[in-house]
Amino acid sequence: MAIVLAMILDALFGEPKWLWDRVPHPAVVMGRGVGALDARLNDRTKGRGIITMGVLVIGAAVLGLVLHGLFGIWADVLVGAVLLAQKSLAQHVSAVGDALRLSLGDARLAVAMIVGRDVRDMDTAAVARGAIESAAENFGDGVIAPLFWFVVAGLPGLLVYKIVNTADSMIGYRTEKYEAFGWAAARLDDVLNWVPARITAFLIWCVAELRAPLGDIRRDAALHRSPNAGWPEAAIAPALDVSLSGPRSYEGVVEDFAWVHADGRKDAGPDDIDGAVAVLWKAWGLALVGVVVIALL
Numbered sequence: 001m002a003i004v005l006a007m008i009l010d011a012l013f014g015e016p017k018w019l020w021d022r023v024p025h026p027a028v029v030m031g032r033g034v035g036a037l038d039a040r041l042n043d044r045t046k047g048r049g050i051i052t053m054g055v056l057v058i059g060a061a062v063l064g065l066v067l068h069g070l071f072g073i074w075a076d077v078l079v080g081a082v083l084l085a086q087k088s089l090a091q092h093v094s095a096v097g098d099a100l101r102l103s104l105g106d107a108r109l110a111v112a113m114i115v116g117r118d119v120r121d122m123d124t125a126a127v128a129r130g131a132i133e134s135a136a137e138n139f140g141d142g143v144i145a146p147l148f149w150f151v152v153a154g155l156p157g158l159l160v161y162k163i164v165n166t167a168d169s170m171i172g173y174r175t176e177k178y179e180a181f182g183w184a185a186a187r188l189d190d191v192l193n194w195v196p197a198r199i200t201a202f203l204i205w206c207v208a209e210l211r212a213p214l215g216d217i218r219r220d221a222a223l224h225r226s227p228n229a230g231w232p233e234a235a236i237a238p239a240l241d242v243s244l245s246g247p248r249s250y251e252g253v254v255e256d257f258a259w260v261h262a263d264g265r266k267d268a269g270p271d272d273i274d275g276a277v278a279v280l281w282k283a284w285g286l287a288l289v290g291v292v293v294i295a296l297l
Contacts, residue, residue, distance in 0.1 A: 001295050002073045003150050006080025007288055014087030026082055030166045033059075038171055042181045049181040053167065053188055060163040064156030076155050083162050085142040086284050089135065090277050096131040097273035100124060114138070118249040126248070128268035132276045133244050136204070136232035139280045141165055144203065144287060145196035151294060164188050190227055197228035200283070201235035207282035208239030212261065223258040230260070237261035240275050242268040 015025075024032075037055060041048045067075040092114050100107035107127045108119040114134040122130065145165070149157035164185065171178045172186035201221070205211055217234045223245070224230025237244045243264040245257045 002076035003080060003147070003291050004288065004295060005077045006084060006150075007086070007147070007284075007291065009077065009081035010084040011087050011284070013081070014091060015085075026079070027162070027166065030163050031170065034163075034167045034170050038181075042171075042177070044177060044180050046180045046183050049171075049184040052171075052181070053164070053184040056163045056167055057160050057188075060159040061156040064154065064159040068155045079155060080150055080158060083146055083158060085138070086280075089138050089142055090280065093131050093135040093273060094277050096127065097270040097277075100127055100270040100273070116250070118252065121249070125266060125268050128270065128272055129242070129244050129246070130248075131273045132236065132240065132242065132268065133233055135273075135276045135280060136200075136236040137229045139204075139283065140197050140200040140228070140232040141193055143284065144200040145193050147287060147291070148196040148199065149192065151291060161192055164192055193228040197231040201231040203283040203286050204232060204235035204239060204279060207286055208235070208279060210239055210241055212238035216261075220260045223260060225257075233260050236276060236279060237264055239279055240268075240272050241265055242272050 034056065037052045041052050067079065096107055096110040096114070099110040104122075104124060104127070107124070108122055111122070111127050111130045111134075112119045115130045117130065119127070119130075146158055146161050149161040151157075153160070167185040168182075168189035170185075171182035172189060173179075173182055201217055205214065205217065212235075216238070217231070220234035220237070221230035224233065233244050237260045241261075241264050243262055243266050244260040246259045246266075247254055247256050249255070
């Protein structure tokens with residue numbers, strides 16, 4: 001029942017600012033570890049990137065085994081509560097909706113905290129789409145994926161997933177510096193997220209009042225440039241009856257991405273952001289039920 005307790009603690013307390021103002025968050029520590037290996041080993045080759053990921057994965061697995069061996073269930077509960085991100089995700093996404101009700105300028109600043117695209121010229125609908133897309137994607141890789149690996153492989157599985165996901169977010173880019181060195185991080189993150197991404201989409205589909213055929217979700221998920229990130233987006237778009245993705249700008253360059261749920265509304269707004277958060281809480285509740293059943297079995 002350690003995982004159940006971890007989920008409940010995360011949902012109740014989220015990320016207490018008073019604590020992380022005093023000590024580094026584990027995600028920050030992981031990022032420093034990835035950064036140190038990047039600085040020391042990055043010679044822009046796949047070989048060094050594979051070695052880097054080997055060091056990170058083995059280190060995370062050993063740490064998980066040691067913590068569980070020393071502190072047992074309490075390590076699982078506390079570390080799990082810290083590394084699951086349901087409440088903080090909901091808070092960050094809801095903040096965009098709240099800001100959008102005040103002014104577009106406030107909303108652009110709020111959404112810039114959770115998306116990597118250019119926000120300067122976003123209109124109301126683009127801000128709302130960005131928040132909803134971020135909500136769906138981060139529910140997958142910030143909640144369901146770590147939860148999945150926590151269930152499958154205990155604390156070592158959770159820590160391995162989080163270090164791989166952190167590495168992917170830092171070095172898994174197709175740039176001159178990371179095209180080869182970050183290849184292993186990006187591919188391993190794809191592998192670890194393959195099953196959880198589809199579970200995430202199914203959970204959203206199960207709790208949605210408006211449900212697209214599963215075949216439509218599969219079709220729209222394939223439009224995404226990521227083999228996994230498109231699944232949660234493709235599930236939540238018809239649940240809200242809004243179109244997601246579409247054209248957006250990165251570093252001043254407009255990318256003409258295909259629309260997900262192209263027949264949906266193009267005028268997403270703050271109420272749709274609230275609707276997305278509500279759907280994710282329902283999906284989280286269904287996941288909690290699933291974990292309880294697994295624990296009882």
